[in-house]
Amino acid sequence: MSKINCYKFRIIKDYIARFLVYLSLTLALIPIISILYEVVQRSVFVINLDFFINSAPTVGEKGGGIANAIQGTLITISLASIIGTPIGLMSGVFLSEYSEYKLSLIVRFFSDVLSGIPSIVIGVFAYALIVRSIGFSVIAAAFALAIIMIPIITRTTEEALKIVPLSLREAAIALGVPRWKTVIAIVLRSARKAVTTGILLSIARIAGESAPILVTMGYWRWWFEGLDRPVANLALNVFVFAMSPFENWIALAWGSAFLLILLVLWISIAVRVLTKGRY
Amino acid sequence: MAPKFEIEDLNAWFNSKQVLKNINMKIEEKAVTAIIGPSGCGKTTFIRCLNRMHEATPGARVSGKVLFNGVNIYDNGVDPVMIRRKIGMVFQKPNPFPMMSIYDNVAAGLKLNGVRDKKTLDVVVRRSLELANLWDEVKYELNNSGASLSGGQQQRLCIARALAVEPEVLLMDESCSALDPIATAKIEILIRKLAENYTIVIVTHNMQQAARVSDYTAFLYLGKLIEYGPTKQIFENPKHELTEKYLTGEFG
Numbered sequence: 262m263s264k265i266n267c268y269k270f271r272i273i274k275d276y277i278a279r280f281l282v283y284l285s286l287t288l289a290l291i292p293i294i295s296i297l298y299e300v301v302q303r304s305v306f307v308i309n310l311d312f313f314i315n316s317a318p319t320v321g322e323k324g325g326g327i328a329n330a331i332q333g334t335l336i337t338i339s340l341a342s343i344i345g346t347p348i349g350l351m352s353g354v355f356l357s358e359y360s361e362y363k364l365s366l367i368v369r370f371f372s373d374v375l376s377g378i379p380s381i382v383i384g385v386f387a388y389a390l391i392v393r394s395i396g397f398s399v400i401a402a403a404f405a406l407a408i409i410m411i412p413i414i415t416r417t418t419e420e421a422l423k424i425v426p427l428s429l430r431e432a433a434i435a436l437g438v439p440r441w442k443t444v445i446a447i448v449l450r451s452a453r454k455a456v457t458t459g460i461l462l463s464i465a466r467i468a469g470e471s472a473p474i475l476v477t478m479g480y481w482r483w484w485f486e487g488l489d490r491p492v493a494n495l496a497l498n499v500f501v502f503a504m505s506p507f508e509n510w511i512a513l514a515w516g517s518a519f520l521l522i523l524l525v526l527w528i529s530i531a532v533r534v535l536t537k538g539r540y
Numbered sequence: 541m542a543p544k545f546e547i548e549d550l551n552a553w554f555n556s557k558q559v560l561k562n563i564n565m566k567i568e569e570k571a572v573t574a575i576i577g578p579s580g581c582g583k584t585t586f587i588r589c590l591n592r593m594h595e596a597t598p599g600a601r602v603s604g605k606v607l608f609n610g611v612n613i614y615d616n617g618v619d620p621v622m623i624r625r626k627i628g629m630v631f632q633k634p635n636p637f638p639m640m641s642i643y644d645n646v647a648a649g650l651k652l653n654g655v656r657d658k659k660t661l662d663v664v665v666r667r668s669l670e671l672a673n674l675w676d677e678v679k680y681e682l683n684n685s686g687a688s689l690s691g692g693q694q695q696r697l698c699i700a701r702a703l704a705v706e707p708e709v710l711l712m713d714e715s716c717s718a719l720d721p722i723a724t725a726k727i728e729i730l731i732r733k734l735a736e737n738y739t740i741v742i743v744t745h746n747m748q749q750a751a752r753v754s755d756y757t758a759f760l761y762l763g764k765l766i767e768y769g770p771t772k773q774i775f776e777n778p779k780h781e782l783t784e785k786y787l788t789g790e791f792g
Contacts, residue, residue, distance in 0.1 A: 432698070
């Protein structure tokens, strides 16, 4: 008799636990769904051809688009990736493949510290280093974003390379292949998907950064004019347009937000496809 | 015939733990030498000292001389990369490169060292696979992944890969221990065939295997070389009490 009661009690506990899990899931989904719903609902009517081919409107001008911000964001992200990816990649290789050097402990420690520094502080650092000499510019912004990328790429590369079995490295070394070639042709090649994932995740991370952009190039409403000049930016579009009193500007802010979400979503999907859902 | 290897006062350490103690022996050319002994006696470390793989492990250290064709491979001016091209190695577990095809696995050693010519590679791949008794089984699927083969085939693929860079010596570290008896028999036949042109050193904890395939046998115990001689003599008439006890299964 008591055994049967005990069994019922277990069923009840199971129900309670299941209820709590579903409740948490719902609570976690509410903000995501409502943000997506709100953004999509408010931006669908502004997204048309004009939105993609026109640049920011002036005061009083009707319509307008965000083409200049798309251009600026792509330039900034590409430049940041060009600076940040090789440094992050090579640091990750160093930490994983040359860990016998004492220096790797120091590099790993500072890389962890760097990943914890608020992005505005990195922006101020770029300001002091670059903006003060050449002015507000896309190169300063890309530099700041690259610094944000580096520790992310370093860490994910290190983790990705450590998963590659030691036996593959030994197989190559025993064939008389120099160590650096083993690292490139065997280790990096085996881990290329996970390494690419890390790079994509870091790009997703910097795509929506606004604080370091604000202090390194500020808001810019025109097209690209050179690496020593600012460019427009989607995240800052959201900030500046949303604060404005003009209806069409506010609509553009929602549109920019929607595009940013789409960009990050696209990167996440690419990561999923690359890793078949492991991250 | 001059010995291929002359090992003089070889000591090896992992950090502070000494795993090889004062080994002195000569390894004959174009013969199969088997290293036997209980687990942890230093067999694997010993053959990893012969192609300078031991030092690739962090914390590993070596002292003494290993003369290969009369040249000490631990001399200052010697490049370990060149040594490893002359002295190939096959590992305990088959380790083909999983992202490469069968063809690319065999060609890997040459390709990674800069050989691009397709004709040369074709010839080497075919010759190496034939040498490893694998050609007939894979000749129609050279573009399949190396990981698609069975364990025994993978191990012969690794042998072909090692042979492709034209070494003079093949070191085999318990290369049959992960295989079934039929795959093992194929590799043993292969070892005998290769011994006509190559110097082969195998590590095994299978005494019957040592008796079957080797010309010379060395018995290691606790990092020391206890007895070394022609396989027939070691198995039929061991001079040392420890060797006899090990061979009769009193410990191991």
